[in-house]
Amino acid sequence: MTDNGASAPVERPAVVGQPPAAEPRELGTGPASTLPFGDRLADAMEAHGPVCVGIDPHPGLLEAWGLPDDASGLRSFGLRVVEELGGRVAALKPQSAFFERHGSAGVAVLEDVLAAVRAAGTLTILDVKRGDIGSTMSGYAEAYLGDGPLAADSVTLSPYLGFGSLRPALDLARQNGRGVFVLALTSNPEGSSVQHARTAGGTVAGDIAAGAAAENTSLPHRRLGSVGLVVGATVGTAVADLGLDLAAVRGPLLAPGVGAQGAGAAELAEVFGAAREQVLASTSRGVLGSGPGGLTGALARAVEDARQALGR
Numbered sequence: 001m002t003d004n005g006a007s008a009p010v011e012r013p014a015v016v017g018q019p020p021a022a023e024p025r026e027l028g029t030g031p032a033s034t035l036p037f038g039d040r041l042a043d044a045m046e047a048h049g050p051v052c053v054g055i056d057p058h059p060g061l062l063e064a065w066g067l068p069d070d071a072s073g074l075r076s077f078g079l080r081v082v083e084e085l086g087g088r089v090a091a092l093k094p095q096s097a098f099f100e101r102h103g104s105a106g107v108a109v110l111e112d113v114l115a116a117v118r119a120a121g122t123l124t125i126l127d128v129k130r131g132d133i134g135s136t137m138s139g140y141a142e143a144y145l146g147d148g149p150l151a152a153d154s155v156t157l158s159p160y161l162g163f164g165s166l167r168p169a170l171d172l173a174r175q176n177g178r179g180v181f182v183l184a185l186t187s188n189p190e191g192s193s194v195q196h197a198r199t200a201g202g203t204v205a206g207d208i209a210a211g212a213a214a215e216n217t218s219l220p221h222r223r224l225g226s227v228g229l230v231v232g233a234t235v236g237t238a239v240a241d242l243g244l245d246l247a248a249v250r251g252p253l254l255a256p257g258v259g260a261q262g263a264g265a266a267e268l269a270e271v272f273g274a275a276r277e278q279v280l281a282s283t284s285r286g287v288l289g290s291g292p293g294g295l296t297g298a299l300a301r302a303v304e305d306a307r308q309a310l311g312r
């Protein structure tokens with residue numbers, strides 16, 4: 001679909017400044033997908049540093065970039081981020097909410113941004129924080145982890161209908177060599193009221209971490225499992241206070257909250273301790289706020305900070 005809703009084929013704007021070639025990778029099939037997601041991410045972090053940049057086209061950022069707050073602005077914003085950072089960063093994480101704001105035209109842009117990231121050879125984390133009863137979860141799983149236009153290498157999931165309700169997504173991700181990041185300790189201050197709550201076996205966050213660990217134990221991998229957790233870089237001493245063994249999860253730990261939410265190198269070091277090898281620090285406004293011409297410099301600084309904080 002085009003921006004005006006007509007069903008003519010989408011002409012994808014050229015992504016300039018990328019290394020040539022790189023046939024768009026077929027998701028779920030072909031040689032590029034023979035490694036499971038966690039191992040591909042581990043390789044990407046080694047190559048580019050432990051940082052993920054979010055593609056969050058906030059209205060304020062569109063304005064600061066001199067772009068209109070409509071689908072054409074989203075497209076220019078998203079494709080410029082891919083042009084500057086694709087092939088140079090461990091992962092890019094489009095935030096679905098800011099595309100959905102513009103209805104079907106915005107979702108069509110999200111599809112094109114995902115395709116552009118793929119064509120640049122960079123891993124995608126689609127941030128949709130989905131979670132629903134199992135039968136509906138199958139629909140979300142097919143949307144994001146199948147072979148449709150919104151397919152990504154990985155997706156964020158909300159486990160608050162019960163970790164087991166995520167089963168369709170866990171299974172499809174496994175089948176297609178993709179990954180998931182399950183919310184465990186989120187970066188917002190309200191998260192603790194649910195995530196720190198006591199359960200029969202420990203705490204809500206601890207039970208989610210145990211669920212992810214069990215998945216990774218049963219899925220063969222070389223370096224990192226494909227079932228990751230979201231643990232905000234802003235959570236302070238929560239990991240230690242709740243007695244979580246994040247290293248035992250053996251999957252990637254997506255750490256948002258770096259930059260605009262106040263976390264930096266000191267917070268990353270404090271939160272993750274022994275699990276720092278698994279951390280993918282995530283920042284959106286902290287890099288995007290530097291403007292289209294400043295993205296690569298801001299990424300380089302974020303990578304340097306994260307490497308120092310995490311000893312990598």
Ligand SMILES: O=C(O)c1cc(=O)[nH]c(=O)n1[C@@H]1O[C@H](COP(=O)(O)O)[C@@H](O)[C@H]1O
Nearest residue numbers: 054095156186187232256260261283284285
């Ligand atoms: O899943 C996420 O990425 C996420 C989880 C979380 O606990 N906190 C959090 O901020 N995020 C996302 O990470 C991004 C943070 O953006 P900045 O605060 O601009 O770096 C947003 O897209 C959030 O939705």
